[in-house]
């Protein structure tokens with residue numbers, strides 16, 4: 001369904017965060033690297049709610065605080081020190097990171113500030129050990145051109161990345177790894193002027209290209225993250241946080257518009273059904289006895305643990321809970337997300353999707369009778385501890401009341417398929433206050449002019465150069481420009497004699513195809529890629545075998561290209577052996593060659609290549625084979 005976004009009045013703004021590769025972290029000398037092993041150090045802290053600018057306490061943080069949620073931070077000594085642990089004040093700001101942000105900002109025509117002030121921005125989810133994130137505006141008021149349209153850039157800032165969550169909450173403990181904390185991040189925010197999903201994606205890609213052009217960005221999944229702010233009139237401003245793939249932007253915006261339009265439809269339907277807020281009454285009933293002999297596994301398990309089933313009717317909601325908002329997402333799903341978040345239950349049952357899951361028609365009938373549900377009412381229920389079931393149904397009813405108003409204000413998180421899920425309520429404006437441990441930093445006009453006179457080439461210029469210098473076709477040149485490997489591509493082409501088209505195709509199409517097959521391509525290192533192509537140049541490896549080698553290296557980390565070729569049995573045949581094999585094949589096909597002369601070449605080439613299965617270079621085979629055919633012909 002193609003929507004008329006102009007008519008809908010869609011407005012999108014983007015905030016792009018990209019990790020910078022600057023040797024050390026932003027406020028200490030640790031290496032910006034993530035570790036995979038068991039942590040050397042762990043420490044436990046209690047989550048503390050903080051006040052927003054208006055003195056409001058974030059409801060989600062306060063809720064977690066009340067529940068006694070604690071955070072277990074994990075660290076190793078290579079990637080963190082006392083600064084990340086908040087046991088030591090921050091060191092001076094990484095100047096290389098500052099210069100990189102100024103570079104990107106100038107490429108986006110933004111105006112650098114004359115003095116950089118590091119600020120503290122309160123964070124509420126435990127992702128910073130300090131309870132705040134350090135951030136500083138580096139340049140303001142820029143603009144970029146995307147197609148024919150001018151997109152305003154509100155600011156380019158430099159901030160410290162947060163700790164990374166390593167798993168879901170276990171009991172009352174959330175785990176965070178602080179290796180990522182303090183990695184420099186550039187943040188670029190556009191004005192909310194984007195009008196279509198496609199345009200959102202183009203803007204994201206354009207900004208991504210400019211950031212990569214600085215040559216100072218970290219590569220791989222999670223190194224670029226964006227927040228997408230989406231609003232339509234009569235809907236709400238929804239922030240979708242932490243989208244990692246630029247290619248998903250368009251789909252995420254499309255689905256969010258659909259979701260909001262459908263929620264508005266539900267609001268209108270509820271109006272038609274004349275549902276009033278006060279009718280959505282929180283009358284929760286313990287209906288455990290109905291399910292004592294149930295065949296529903298989830299409920300059985302809960303009852304074995306002495307849990308209960310709590311139910312309530314949602315007046316005149318019948319049919320609305322199964323109403324599809326976007327693919328895989330229904331109003332019932334949104335209610336279940338709330339129940340999981342606030343009630344910490346496994347999920348929510350509702351009559352719109354029943355009978356199913358082993359719950360029978362008869363149980364539903366008894367349930368409807370028990371809660372006094374009429375024909376047009378829906379019934380919702382959860383199975384868990386008394387406290388959790390109460391919290392869960394309260395959250396479900398809150399969500400039900402919100403559907404009378406339309407689209408609730410909330411922060412959502414992206415799913416891999418472009419749909420989104422509830423993350424937490426929209427926080428109030430974050431409180432910002434000066435970081436007193438770091439003095440302001442002057443940026444002189446001379447320093448800025450010096451950076452301005454050495455700006456990297458703009459992406460459009462680079463595209464042009466890639467096509468001319470390496471004779472890449474338009475499509476491949478664009479793919480390389482958009483790829484994380486665009487710098488490495490030129491390095492490899494210069495140091496190997498492999499055709500630029502082959503290098504480019506591997507770095508774009510092959511890598512994408514492997515990614516689709518769930519090969520962890522982010523594991524491959526620059527040096528491994530360089531070695532691979534050196535092997536190809538030296539005839540030690542064929543280009544046909546490259547996808548297999550990449551796959552092997554991604555699955556066997558820290559191994560060499562030589563080890564890969566050995567493990568895969570790809571050690572290519574020496575020219576002497578190759579000549580011998582070809583001679584044998586030629587001999588066997590003597591009659592064919594006699595009859596068809598040069599025309600037999602294609603058929604013989606096929607035989608030799610399938611015989612050698614990727615271990616030989618087609619060009620070399622072709623050369624030897626032609627010689628042999630000629631030899632044989634001249635013997636006659």
Ligand SMILES: [Zn+2]
Nearest residue numbers: 028030080081
């Ligand atoms: Zn450190």
